[in-house]
Amino acid sequence: VSRIMARVIGIGSAANASQTIYDPTCGSGSLLLKAHDEAKGATGHDLALYGQEMDNATKALARMNMILHDCPTAEIWQDNTLSTPHFKDAKTGQLKTFDFAVANPPFSTKAWSNGFDPANDLFKRFAFGIPPQKNGDYAFLLHILASLKSNGKGAVILPHGVLFRGGAEAAIRREIVSRGYIKAIIGLPANLFYGTGIPACIIVLDKENANARKGIFMIDASKAFIKDGNKNRLRAQDIHKIVDAFTRLAEIPRYSRMVSLTEISDAKNDFNLNLPRYIDSTEPEDLQDIDGHLRGGIPNRDIDALENFWQVFPAVRATLFKKADRPGYTQLRVPIGEVKAAIFGHAEFTAYNESATRFFKKWRTDSVPRLRGIAKGGKPKALIETLSEDLLATFEKARLLDAYDVYQHLMDYWAMTMQDDVYMIVSDGWREAAKPRLIIEDKEKKTKEKPDFTVGKMKYKAELIPTALVIARYFAAEQVAIEKLEAEVAASEQALEEMAEEHGGEDGLLEAAKNDKDKFTKVSVAARLKEIKSDHDGADRSDGSDERAALENYLVLLEKAAATSAKVSDAQEALLLKVAAQYGKLTEDEIKTLVVDDKWLATLAAAVQGELDRVSQTLTGRIRQLAERYATPLPQLTGEVATLAARVDEHLKKMGAVWK
Numbered sequence: 001v002s003r004i005m006a007r008v009i010g011i012g013s014a015a016n017a018s019q020t021i022y023d024p025t026c027g028s029g030s031l032l033l034k035a036h037d038e039a040k041g042a043t044g045h046d047l048a049l050y051g052q053e054m055d056n057a058t059k060a061l062a063r064m065n066m067i068l069h070d071c072p073t074a075e076i077w078q079d080n081t082l083s084t085p086h087f088k089d090a091k092t093g094q095l096k097t098f099d100f101a102v103a104n105p106p107f108s109t110k111a112w113s114n115g116f117d118p119a120n121d122l123f124k125r126f127a128f129g130i131p132p133q134k135n136g137d138y139a140f141l142l143h144i145l146a147s148l149k150s151n152g153k154g155a156v157i158l159p160h161g162v163l164f165r166g167g168a169e170a171a172i173r174r175e176i177v178s179r180g181y182i183k184a185i186i187g188l189p190a191n192l193f194y195g196t197g198i199p200a201c202i203i204v205l206d207k208e209n210a211n212a213r214k215g216i217f218m219i220d221a222s223k224a225f226i227k228d229g230n231k232n233r234l235r236a237q238d239i240h241k242i243v244d245a246f247t248r249l250a251e252i253p254r255y256s257r258m259v260s261l262t263e264i265s266d267a268k269n270d271f272n273l274n275l276p277r278y279i280d281s282t283e284p285e286d287l288q289d290i291d292g293h294l295r296g297g298i299p300n301r302d303i304d305a306l307e308n309f310w311q312v313f314p315a316v317r318a319t320l321f322k323k324a325d326r327p328g329y330t331q332l333r334v335p336i337g338e339v340k341a342a343i344f345g346h347a348e349f350t351a352y353n354e355s356a357t358r359f360f361k362k363w364r365t366d367s368v369p370r371l372r373g374i375a376k377g378g379k380p381k382a383l384i385e386t387l388s389e390d391l392l393a394t395f396e397k398a399r400l401l402d403a404y405d406v407y408q409h410l411m412d413y414w415a416m417t418m419q420d421d422v423y424m425i426v427s428d429g430w431r432e433a434a435k436p437r438l439i440i441e442d443k444e445k446k447t448k449e450k451p452d453f454t455v456g457k458m459k460y461k462a463e464l465i466p467t468a469l470v471i472a473r474y475f476a477a478e479q480v481a482i483e484k485l486e487a488e489v490a491a492s493e494q495a496l497e498e499m500a501e502e503h504g505g506e507d508g509l510l511e512a513a514k515n516d517k518d519k520f521t522k523v524s525v526a527a528r529l530k531e532i533k534s535d536h537d538g539a540d541r542s543d544g545s546d547e548r549a550a551l552e553n554y555l556v557l558l559e560k561a562a563a564t565s566a567k568v569s570d571a572q573e574a575l576l577l578k579v580a581a582q583y584g585k586l587t588e589d590e591i592k593t594l595v596v597d598d599k600w601l602a603t604l605a606a607a608v609q610g611e612l613d614r615v616s617q618t619l620t621g622r623i624r625q626l627a628e629r630y631a632t633p634l635p636q637l638t639g640e641v642a643t644l645a646a647r648v649d650e651h652l653k654k655m656g657a658v659w660k
Helices: 004-010 029-041 056-068 136-146 169-178 236-248 261-265 290-295 300-304 314-320 334-345 347-372 378-393 405-430 428-433 467-474 477-504 522-533 545-585 588-629 635-656
Strands: 020-023 046-052 076-077 098-103 146-159 182-187 200-206 214-222 226-228 232-233 256-261 321-323 331-332 454-456 457-463
Touching: 004 029, 004 098, 004 146, 004 200, 020 029, 029 056, 029 098, 046 056, 046 588, 056 076, 098 136, 098 314, 136 146, 136 200, 146 236, 169 261, 169 457, 182 236, 214 236, 214 261, 214 454, 236 300, 236 454, 236 477, 236 522, 256 261, 290 635, 300 331, 314 321, 314 334, 314 347, 314 477, 334 588, 378 405, 405 428, 428 588, 467 477, 467 545, 467 588, 522 545
Parallel strands: 020 046, 020 098, 046 076, 098 146, 182 214
Antiparallel strands: 146 200, 182 200, 214 256, 226 232, 321 331, 454 457
């Protein structure tokens, strides 16, 4: 959320280093630091930071954070912001004003007016009205407005209630909206912040050209999140989509729109800013068609609702559907079970798949030089910023794919794997980073690190280049041979299981060969075989020859499985020794190929293919659902019921039962 706030106040376009950032409820200083980093990263300007915090221990933590994050000149003060604001203009004694403000004040605090008289406020903060005595949300909002310069910008996190509550808050809201101070409202998911599960919103304030403002840009991002333990969390794609929509003022169905002040001030809304009044974010209802259930046929409206697919695959629609026996309805041309094959095998779908794959190939071509060019002392944050923005821009042109979903795959992989890889490379260089790490075991640790391979008594972890990649590129034949041996072991074990299942039960040929744990082992089978070997040979079951033959066959299979398993172990050990030696032979160019092509880009290519598969699965799944829903009309069901009822009656008559 702090990243969103830093970006929507436009701090990335700060004009000079003399500009200021203010947080009246700064806590540990995270919002200030994020805004500072955003400005410095985008413009190079080191903006001055000002913060006030009521709790002394938290203020000390904020001060420490400022020092640790290279902002030692930040001014952090401990006191009550509302009753005793610290930052004042030296000449007038009024509140000091700032260029930018960010804040996450305590929600709906009841003691906000302790220590001062709001009606006679020395700083004239409540000219628009005095907030309710037991709810201080608007007190903080008005304080921030008063603390902004005439062209200042701010972002405040507040509970959703500030958008629609009545009474004194409604009067204050009317005044703020009428003056054009609110530039945007961003609705956030519920259960996002620790300490409260209620939904919140970001109020974006902008005094610059407020008089000329004709509307408020609204974003309902309440459904854009993932579960993270018992809380919700915004993903990288959610943050990016919010910022993009705000920056471009993009009107996206069920997500964002510009709402005119005329609409807001209309009598039916009366300055109520509750987002559902202006943005209907609910998904369209999947309606059941009564006539379709009664007479069969898929309603045309359901097929038309897939128009975004038909724009890309116009001929697929004609392949799958034909007109029904009455207007407004459609029937499948192909059996339900063949829908998927008909879509996947169609030339239009193949062409679409190839065109979407070309987008990734283009991004890959552009990105390979950047990735192979990573060097000691490089900037990982700048790298992922460039890579991710290029990927997003590339896939914005891809039809049916959500570019933000593709972007999220890269950001997830960066967080999970790629980030660590890049930091190792910029710290140590390609050759050093590629060397397997010797595991130094700590006997006091309860959990031991699992090695990737062992040389003698030395255990190693291959972090940058997994052993599987080295094997796939340099020792594929050896791996195939091992897999063949493993298949032989699996076949022998399956045969053993089948024999045990067939002959291991009560009175079975192998029953007596079980050990005291009711298991078959080489020792128990050999012991039973030895026990009956003294018996004379014969042709019938009574002389034990069948049992002996079964035991001998079982023992042969056991020995074969054990011998093959030993070969597998020997082959794997020999392969890992070759792999260990290969790490030392790799050139820097070979290392880059293994990491960039075989590891990073191969993983991302698979993720993009997964998105393409999801497109086809979505279309296939919906068509199957509709076809199955209306496959059996009511007359057919009634006829089947009548047929079955007649059969039941016939059986009852045969049994002499009369029930009607």
